Amino acid sequence: MSVSTSAATVPAAPTSAAAGPPRSLWSDARRRLACNRAAVASAGMLAFVVLACFAAPWWPGLADPAAQDLRLGAALPTITHPFGTDELGRDLLARVLYGGRISLLVGLVGTLVSLLVGVSWGAVAGYAGGKLDEFMMRTVDVLYALPNIFLVILLMVFFSRSLLMLFVALGLVQWLTMARIVRGQVLTLKRQTFVEAARALGAGDRSIVFRHIVPNTLGPVIVYATLTVPAVILQEAFLSFLGLGVQPPDASWGTLIADGARVMALFPWLVVFPGLALSLTLLAFNFMGDGLRDALDPQDKQPGR
Amino acid sequence: MTRYVVRRMLLFVPTLWVIATLTFFLMRLAPGGPFNAEREIPQAARAALAQKYGLDRPLGVQYVTFLARAARLDFGPSYKFPARQVREIILEGFPVSAELGGWALLVALLAGIPLGVIAAQRQNTAADTAVMAAALAGISIPSFVLGPLLVLVFSLGLYWLPPALWEGPQSRVLPVLTLAAAYVAYVARLTRAGMLEVLRQDFIRTARAKGLPERVVVLKHALRLGLLPVLSYLGPAAAAIIMGSLVVEQVFALPGLGRYLVYGAFNRDYTLVMGVVLFYAAFLMALNLLVDLAYAWLDPRVELK
Numbered sequence: 001m002s003v004s005t006s007a008a009t010v011p012a013a014p015t016s017a018a019a020g021p022p023r024s025l026w027s028d029a030r031r032r033l034a035c036n037r038a039a040v041a042s043a044g045m046l047a048f049v050v051l052a053c054f055a056a057p058w059w060p061g062l063a064d065p066a067a068q069d070l071r072l073g074a075a076l077p078t079i080t081h082p083f084g085t086d087e088l089g090r091d092l093l094a095r096v097l098y099g100g101r102i103s104l105l106v107g108l109v110g111t112l113v114s115l116l117v118g119v120s121w122g123a124v125a126g127y128a129g130g131k132l133d134e135f136m137m138r139t140v141d142v143l144y145a146l147p148n149i150f151l152v153i154l155l156m157v158f159f160s161r162s163l164l165m166l167f168v169a170l171g172l173v174q175w176l177t178m179a180r181i182v183r184g185q186v187l188t189l190k191r192q193t194f195v196e197a198a199r200a201l202g203a204g205d206r207s208i209v210f211r212h213i214v215p216n217t218l219g220p221v222i223v224y225a226t227l228t229v230p231a232v233i234l235q236e237a238f239l240s241f242l243g244l245g246v247q248p249p250d251a252s253w254g255t256l257i258a259d260g261a262r263v264m265a266l267f268p269w270l271v272v273f274p275g276l277a278l279s280l281t282l283l284a285f286n287f288m289g290d291g292l293r294d295a296l297d298p299q300d301k302q303p304g305r
Numbered sequence: 306m307t308r309y310v311v312r313r314m315l316l317f318v319p320t321l322w323v324i325a326t327l328t329f330f331l332m333r334l335a336p337g338g339p340f341n342a343e344r345e346i347p348q349a350a351r352a353a354l355a356q357k358y359g360l361d362r363p364l365g366v367q368y369v370t371f372l373a374r375a376a377r378l379d380f381g382p383s384y385k386f387p388a389r390q391v392r393e394i395i396l397e398g399f400p401v402s403a404e405l406g407g408w409a410l411l412v413a414l415l416a417g418i419p420l421g422v423i424a425a426q427r428q429n430t431a432a433d434t435a436v437m438a439a440a441l442a443g444i445s446i447p448s449f450v451l452g453p454l455l456v457l458v459f460s461l462g463l464y465w466l467p468p469a470l471w472e473g474p475q476s477r478v479l480p481v482l483t484l485a486a487a488y489v490a491y492v493a494r495l496t497r498a499g500m501l502e503v504l505r506q507d508f509i510r511t512a513r514a515k516g517l518p519e520r521v522v523v524l525k526h527a528l529r530l531g532l533l534p535v536l537s538y539l540g541p542a543a544a545a546i547i548m549g550s551l552v553v554e555q556v557f558a559l560p561g562l563g564r565y566l567v568y569g570a571f572n573r574d575y576t577l578v579m580g581v582v583l584f585y586a587a588f589l590m591a592l593n594l595l596v597d598l599a600y601a602w603l604d605p606r607v608e609l610k
Contacts (some may be wrong), residue, residue: 149548152332241449261453275450283445
């Protein structure tokens with residue numbers, strides 16, 4: 001087989017000796033991620049959304065989300081109110097931005113809780129093996145049988161609908177898949193020589209698991225966490241839409257959509273703008289998660305297109 | 306095979322027991338009760354109600370009674386619909402939810418599979434990118450945003466379809482489409498991934514080498530294996546559709562089981578919530594068993610143990 005000249009422009013697989021300086025998984029992944037325009041654009045958009053929402057109090061010219069103007073009532077978008085106003089004359093743009101703070105915060109905190117529980121659970125089960133592993137994974141199986149929305153609803157009934165508990169409850173139902181992924185990784189990692197080396201050097205079980213093994217599971221964990229954030233945000237919005245999530249006076253995208261849907265025959269923009277904000281944010285997270293997975297998945301060594 | 310089925314069915318019992326216990330104690334230990342919602346009830350009336358429903362007995366006794374009754378599919382009377390048994394409510398609401406979910410699943414398969422096959426056949430072309438981008442958008446637009454938007458356009462704008470209720474075939478269109486959209490997208494993605502995996506294999510090359518037309522290779526040889534990921538997704542999909550139908554029933558004011566569940570959770574109608582959760586858990590487990598059996602039947606490499 002002859003080597004065509006164009007082959008030089010195609011990066012060779014990292015295993016080939018002619019590929020130039022060796023690349024780590026991370027630098028390789030970063031390069032491939034940078035080639036994925038949709039993922040880069042999504043990351044940019046997310047950065048913008050996060051900044052716009054969390055900096056909302058310092059946004060020059062942005063109305064107070066609670067300030068009512070009853071003479072105005074529900075008004076179509078204008079220059080002073082780019083997203084229009086709701087029935088009480090509150091500025092919708094401000095309400096969407098402040099609502100985004102809660103939605104995004106729920107997504108991040110919920111994901112952190114799920115990471116904490118899922119990674120520890122999976123790592124301990126996978127490393128311990130035997131009876132303990134069997135018991136821990138059976139628990140996961142049983143919880144899997146219950147659609148997690150039921151668990152959230154039960155937890156929300158139990159914890160009387162406070163914002164903090166909402167964060168925790170959403171995280172507590174999202175860790176199952178994470179635990180399975182991490183356990184699978186740990187099962188293969190724990191037999192590798194670097195673990196044996198660590199043990200030979202006198203490292204204890206705890207330090208082997210959390211200092212040596214867990215850091216090596218980061219690739220799939222990061223990918224899955226990126227996809228967990230939109231799932232949690234969606235679930236919060238879902239609960240809030242049903243009236244079981246965020247309670248007034250707090251507002252999230254879910255409650256804004258629920259409020260808007262109620263009056264949409266008269267004032268359609270009240271459901272369109274919050275819906276757009278939520279959908280675009282979820283879309284961006286999903287695109288980024290997909291991009292990260294493609295970038296970090298060593299099975300798919302297709303050079304970036 | 307029979308042994309496998311029997312063993313799986315035997316596993317249902319402990320799983321349902323754990324779920325029943327979890328549900329029971331989460332509901333019963335939660336602050337507030339079914340009779341202190343809207344208005345003050347005289348102490349004597351409250352005591353009489355508690356006695357009537359057995360709520361004055363020790364929790365342990367209540368728990369055992371509950372388990373014994375649940376084993377006979379008797380979940381007791383609803384607290385909020387006093388003249389009705391939970392079983393009646395389930396029997397009345399489930400057909401609506403099942404019809405909605407069944408149609409949605411059918412639409413998802415009939416639209417998602419062809420889209421996925423087309424995308425896989427034209428991997429990395431504009432058509433592929435377009436289908437996958439549309440799929441990601443479909444996943445990212447939540448049903449409670451899509452539903453109101455569809456109503457806005459097709460009911461309130463064009464007057465083509467009724468905006469709510471469950472009367473006549475026309476009233477089915479919008480709820481089913483709202484529920485199906487996200488799953489069309491998932492099925493398309495899974496089909497594409499599965500087909501790409503299969504089309505790379507040797508037996509496909511053989512089929513092509515012996516001169517079979519591409520249509521036969523794809524539809525007759527590849528599709529059967531390429532659909533396996535879709536098949537194993539059906540279990541989780543059913544769970545997700547049940548969850549989705551909570552919202553869709555709310556948006557379109559349908560008399561399904563989901564609305565009763567949300568209503569029950571709001572009003573701490575213990576018996577109703579516990580009954581519905583247990584019912585759905587059992588339903589999903591049975592469904593998952595069927596999916597696993599179908600999987601083994603389609604893929605001769607899988608052995609049921």
